[in-house]
Amino acid sequence: MVGDSLDPEDWDALRAAAHDMLEAALNKMQTASEGRVWTPLPEDIKQSLTTELPREGIGIARTQQAVQALLPYGVGNTHPRFFGWVHGAGTPGGMVADIAAAAMNANLGGRDHGAIYVEDQVVAWVRELFDFPTGSSGLVVSGTSMATVVALKVARDVKLAFANQRGGLGAVELVGYTSVQTHNCVARAFDLLGLGTDALRLIGVDENFEMDIAALKSAIAADKAAGKVPFCIVGTAGSVNVGAIDDLDAIADIAKAEDIWFHIDGAFGASLMLSESMRPRLNGITRADSLAFDFHKWWHVNYAVGFVLIRHGADHLRSFTMQAEYLAGQKRGLAAGGPWATDYGPELSRGFRALKVWTVLKEHGADKLGASINQNCELAQYLGQAVIAAPQLELCAPVALNIVCFAYKSSRADINDEIVMELQMRGIAAPSTTIINGRTVIRVCIANHRTTQADIDLTLAEILNIGLEMSN
Numbered sequence: 001m002v003g004d005s006l007d008p009e010d011w012d013a014l015r016a017a018a019h020d021m022l023e024a025a026l027n028k029m030q031t032a033s034e035g036r037v038w039t040p041l042p043e044d045i046k047q048s049l050t051t052e053l054p055r056e057g058i059g060i061a062r063t064q065q066a067v068q069a070l071l072p073y074g075v076g077n078t079h080p081r082f083f084g085w086v087h088g089a090g091t092p093g094g095m096v097a098d099i100a101a102a103a104m105n106a107n108l109g110g111r112d113h114g115a116i117y118v119e120d121q122v123v124a125w126v127r128e129l130f131d132f133p134t135g136s137s138g139l140v141v142s143g144t145s146m147a148t149v150v151a152l153k154v155a156r157d158v159k160l161a162f163a164n165q166r167g168g169l170g171a172v173e174l175v176g177y178t179s180v181q182t183h184n185c186v187a188r189a190f191d192l193l194g195l196g197t198d199a200l201r202l203i204g205v206d207e208n209f210e211m212d213i214a215a216l217k218s219a220i221a222a223d224k225a226a227g228k229v230p231f232c233i234v235g236t237a238g239s240v241n242v243g244a245i246d247d248l249d250a251i252a253d254i255a256k257a258e259d260i261w262f263h264i265d266g267a268f269g270a271s272l273m274l275s276e277s278m279r280p281r282l283n284g285i286t287r288a289d290s291l292a293f294d295f296h297k298w299w300h301v302n303y304a305v306g307f308v309l310i311r312h313g314a315d316h317l318r319s320f321t322m323q324a325e326y327l328a329g330q331k332r333g334l335a336a337g338g339p340w341a342t343d344y345g346p347e348l349s350r351g352f353r354a355l356k357v358w359t360v361l362k363e364h365g366a367d368k369l370g371a372s373i374n375q376n377c378e379l380a381q382y383l384g385q386a387v388i389a390a391p392q393l394e395l396c397a398p399v400a401l402n403i404v405c406f407a408y409k410s411s412r413a414d415i416n417d418e419i420v421m422e423l424q425m426r427g428i429a430a431p432s433t434t435i436i437n438g439r440t441v442i443r444v445c446i447a448n449h450r451t452t453q454a455d456i457d458l459t460l461a462e463i464l465n466i467g468l469e470m471s472n
């Protein structure tokens with residue numbers, strides 16, 4: 001048989017299509033601050049995306065044109081006035097790294113090849129940044145949700161002395177603790193791990209939206225008195241609603257005294273370690289048993305990549321290693337080395353996500369990433385002050401980091417939803433909404449290295465305009 005390879009018959013045509021695509025991608029990046037923030041996908045493109053399974057290909061040129069047509073219709077998080085949820089902005093360098101990773105097409109489940117050494121380096125850098133000991137372990141994953149599942153599995157297995165790995169959960173009633181401001185990935189992990197979400201106790205917060213430490217202590221005491229077994233406390237470093245950071249040192253003290261695993265959700269907040277001036281806000285983070293955070297948020301590594309760091313590497317390994325005969329290691333050759341990444345997580349085949357993390361750090365350095373984080377926090381303080389100064393607006397939570405929650409004062413109950421929807425539909429800016437103390441508010445999260453003060457000024461002015469328009 002000849003001609004069955006999927007490589008192009010006409011390499012020149014492939015090169016032409018690839019160069020066009022690269023130009024289009026670079027243009028998109030270079031003009032990221034221009035134009036609308038978000039544009040809904042036009043009907044004709046939606047139509048073109050609902051075809052039957054193609055039996056015959058259309059070739060690289062037409063395929064590449066179809067891909068290029070999609071470029072303007074992203075979430076909008078590359079734009080400096082995207083303020084919704086917590087989304088990183090990506091970098092052009094990260095895009096280039098993704099091209100190289102695709103060219104290598106490496107599988108990082110294990111074995112001895114170049115990509116593995118890059119991921120090992122990323123793990124070592126993270127260990128250094130968070131001052132974790134030799135013997136701690138880490139894994140590049142898709143994001144904080146996956147990192148949380150991995151970390152809490154190790155915590156669960158340790159508390160059950162790994163007997164559950166063969167025998168199942170048994171009769172022990174494990175319980176864990178986090179604050180009411182927690183991200184729902186923690187409850188999802190409890191569900192996935194067979195613990196049930198009722199086993200996750202939601203502790204109240206103080207006026208700064210930080211976990212109420214006294215309430216945490218009483219909850220642990222009450223559970224112990226009732227014969228339950230507390231196995232983890234999940235602290236939050238940068239809560240998704242308002243950016244609050246729990247008192248990590250106080251939680252670490254309790255976890256130590258009670259022999260409970262201390263996990264931290266630092267999805268974006270843990271990135272403050274990159275900033276000399278903000279790092280003290282994370283006091284206690286280096287005492288965690290495990291930490292989950294994202295590179296795709298405040299490090300601006302292109303989606304999707306996060307990390308799980310575990311203090312006791314041996315426990316981490318025991319929780320995930322399952323030696324299969326077809327995966328046996330060797331002294332030399334491709335199957336040498338180990339343990340492999342697959343021994344530290346649920347996935348066997350893994351892509352080369354680590355490369356774009358490595359390149360962003362190599363290209364910019366940690367200090368520059370830290371400076372960008374500082375700038376975001378300064379802009380949030382600036383917006384917070386402007387909200388306080390505007391008689392039409394009300395600040396709804398203290399500005400802890402990079403998130404500003406505020407409301408437009410109006411007799412219309414849905415005014416804040418309406419303002420946010422209008423800003424998005426008009427392509428001006430894209431904040432999201434959240435609920436603070438039972439009330440829907442406008443939430444501006446500044447997690448973009450491209451955002452300037454002019455972007456904040458414009459957004460604020462438009463909020464006031466639309467608010468006035470909608471109130472009449």
Ligand SMILES: *Cc1c(COP(=O)(O)O)cnc(C)c1O
Pocket residue numbers: 086142143144145146183185238239240265266267268294306
């Ligand atoms: C984004 C976020 C998560 C979830 O992270 P993913 O990378 O989206 O899985 C968890 N916790 C907090 C505080 C977050 O901001």
